[in-house]
Amino acid sequence: MKTTYIKTLKVRIRDKHAKELNRQAQNVNFVWNYINNLSHRAITERRKWLSAFDFHPYTKGSNKELNLHSGTIQRLASVYVTSRKQCKKNKLQWRKSFGSRKSLGWIPVNTGTAKFKNEQIYFNKQYYKCWDSYGLSQFKIKTASFNEDSRGRWYFNAQVEVDVEKSKGKNSVGIDLGCKDAITTSDAEKVTGRWYRKEQEKLGIAQRAKKKNRVRAIYAKIRNRRQDELQKFSTKLVQNNGAIFVGDVSSSKLTKTKMAKSVLDAGWSMFKTMLKYKCDHAGVVFEEVNEAYSTQACSSCGSINHNSPKGRAGLGIREWTCADCGTAHDRDVNAAKNILAVGHYRLAGGIPHLKMGEGVNDPKFTKSLGNNLDEHILPADQYKRMLAAEKSKKPADNAAVKVTKVKRKVISKLDNAS
DSSP states (O other), X not given: XXXXXXXXXXXXXXXXXXXXHHHHHHHXXXXXXXXXXXXXXXXXXXXXXXXXXXXXHHHTTHHHHHTOOHHHHHHXXXXXXXXXXXHTOSSOOOOOSSSTTOOOOEEEEOTTSEEEETTEEEETTEEEEEEOSSOGGGSOOOSEEEEEOTTSXXXXXXXXXXXXXXXXXXXXXXXXXXXXXXXXXXXXXXXXXXXXXXXXXXXXXXXXXXXXXXHHHHHHHHHHHHHHHHHHHHHHHHHHEEEEEEEOOOHHHHTTSTTHHHHHHHTHHHHHHHHHHHHHHHTOEEEEEOOTTTTTSOTTTOOOOTTSXXXXXXXXXXXXXXXXXXXXXXXHHHHHHHHHHXXXXXXXXXXXXXXXXXXXXXXXXXHHHHHOHXXXXXXXHHHHHHHHHHHTTOOOTTOXXXXXXXXXXXXXXXXXXX
């Protein structure tokens, strides 16, 4: 039996249907605001939280008056209840159909109410022509929606079932996320990013000239370029690897600093979201690991010396040479290699016999520890210093990353062996 998953396909509707879709979107906003007011009054006056089923008697027959599909109103009530629960509020924002703060058009489609016929989308007794780039005729459409973007263009977003295609990749890769280069892998592949920076001058000119349509077009161009490049690169990584490890850098925290523009331009959160769902569908291991000291530590010997970049003052150091082993490093590639090592549950110096999928409690690994301690593991006193450094919350001299539970297990094995 084939395994399937739900995927959303997005196709653009021809502009000639915009007038009809705008009319339906205004009526959808009217029903949304009516339900919102009804729910708020029920909560404040009767202390009752209405469900999607409770709204049906109040909206029954409105589809004929508003020329909407009955499934649209049912789906709207269901979405409202879900949003109310997620936001933990008894009243949501109003949907506005006019004015400068107009809500973008949205028409929900219930399961089975939209079909793809004659190379067109058939919904609510009307046909909508579209640019079909996916071949929608080969899919069974589940829930869907018509959505408007900031430029007034309409899209049809359909949820369909797609067969799972397992990844054939057997390699593993570590990924370092940065600002100068948005993405850097342990294989020295880079995505420069900086999509906003490239269009910043043109955007400023359009904003000063108060050309709103031009401003929207430039923003859309930046967004589309970012999504396109991240989608292609994430797909390539999933197809070529069996395990992907990413540093746990927090974009939400860095957006509160002076680096906010570069952080948002890099699209870290978007990229990690893409990797996560693609890895889940392809059966690839995906994990966010602790990237502490990954930039400062040498990926060859694990030492942290005076040459390695440290703190904000070291952000300008893009290449450096380890003072202990003499290895020349690219800043981001070195960090990605250290992230890969942490992802493999290796220690700072590496354990060649600990392969992908093999744990520290496996018999083969335990046997290798007992027979060749000095050959394959760094000295035990070094790891004891690393453990002491973690307890005191100060980095040790030769600590490449923070000590994990796996390291503690290895230390105990070393103590028992000695």
